Amino acid sequence: MSKPTPEVYEQGKGMDAHNQAMREIRSRKEASYDPHEPTRVWLDEDNTPDGVKTSLTIILNTGGCRWARAGGCTMCGYVAESVDGGSVSHEALMDQIDSCLEHEEDNAEERADLIKIYTSGSFLDEREVGAESRRAIADTFADRDRIVLESLPDFVDREKIGDFTQHGIHTDIAIGLETATDRVRHDCVNKYFDFADFEDACAEAAVADENAGGDTTAGIKAYLLMKPPFLTEAEAVDDMRSSIERCADVDGCHTVSMNPCNVQRYTMVDELYFNDGYRPPWLWSVARVLEETADVDAIVVSDPVGHGSDRGPHNCQECDDRVQKAIKDFDLRQDPSVFEQVSCECELTWETVIERERSFNQPLTR
Secondary structure: OOOOOOOHHHOOOOOHHHHHHHHHOOOOOOOOOOOOOOOEEEEEEEEEEEEEEEEEEEEEEOOOOOHHHHHOOOOOHHHHHOOOOOOOOOOOHHHHHHHHHHHHHHHHHOOOEEEEEEOOOOOOOOOOOOOOHHHHHHHHHHOOOOEEEOHHHHHHHHHHHHHHHHOOOOOEEEEEEOOOHHHHHHHHHHOOOOHHHHHHHHHHHHHHHHHHHHHOEEEEEEEEEOOOOOOOOOHHHHEEEEEEEHHHHHOEEEEEEEEEEEOOOOOHHHHHOOOOOOOOOHHHHHHHHHHHHOOOEEEEEOOOOOOOOOOOOOOOOOHHHHHHHHHHHHHHHHHHHHHHHHHOOHHHHHHHHHHHOOHHHHOOOO
């Protein structure tokens, strides 16, 4: 598999140049974070291969994504929330888990069937979450129904997945693929791996699925990025449509989550945004892609973070909440007819952007 090592790239060109720019931007971070407290935790509902389930989502505060520390993705500012020093002890990580369980006990009527654990990096990277911590977390949630774990494809390993499936818990690995188009992933997102590496990770999960035996399953949840920098609105829509179709065709990938880009601090996207070089995607674009891929052989969902704000996916502000509600409804029911129930005059502006925006004049509107 591809490895995020600087020796692979020519100095001052391509990905190395992106990384230099990203390291300079990230160096402006001043805040520090408590390694004993999670970055975030919340309760929600999610669509899974076994139906809609209550979920407890945990974002662990680790030493940060390995790739982000090298420079990283153009749109991702999560490493700015990581603990200084590059590592978090086993004891501190387990304190974070305890804090999340307390949040669940205080705010949920009953325990969540689905646990989702993110690190804004790779849960399966043992530099972020050591083997001792991984196995202890597997033991902690052994009596839940399903767990989702975030990882880059490099670290997806049948034995690590087996730490969870051995308890009889359905285990899904969430991979930030961003796009099925290698050139877009490399040049717009600044991510080092290829689609073939994603396919290899799916194959590794398939072996873990076979090894699990019984009714326990292992699979892949692909995360895609709607409208990375340097793409027009129309290009972003086309890229998402084809990416969802390609992911759905890969054995072992049962869910595709399309995440509209939002403007996060300490990122290249943030720099572009403040120089009038980037606009987050229209919610109409999200709706169109969901409509046009509703018949693929996978669950397709979207979570427009920061919808309705200038820094998040938005339309005209008047209709943002209605379209967001339709997207959430689609996530749970997978019924594209929900989008027939929302309309707004700003659709005409969006259609004009789709037709006329070009790379040299984007964004055509704010």
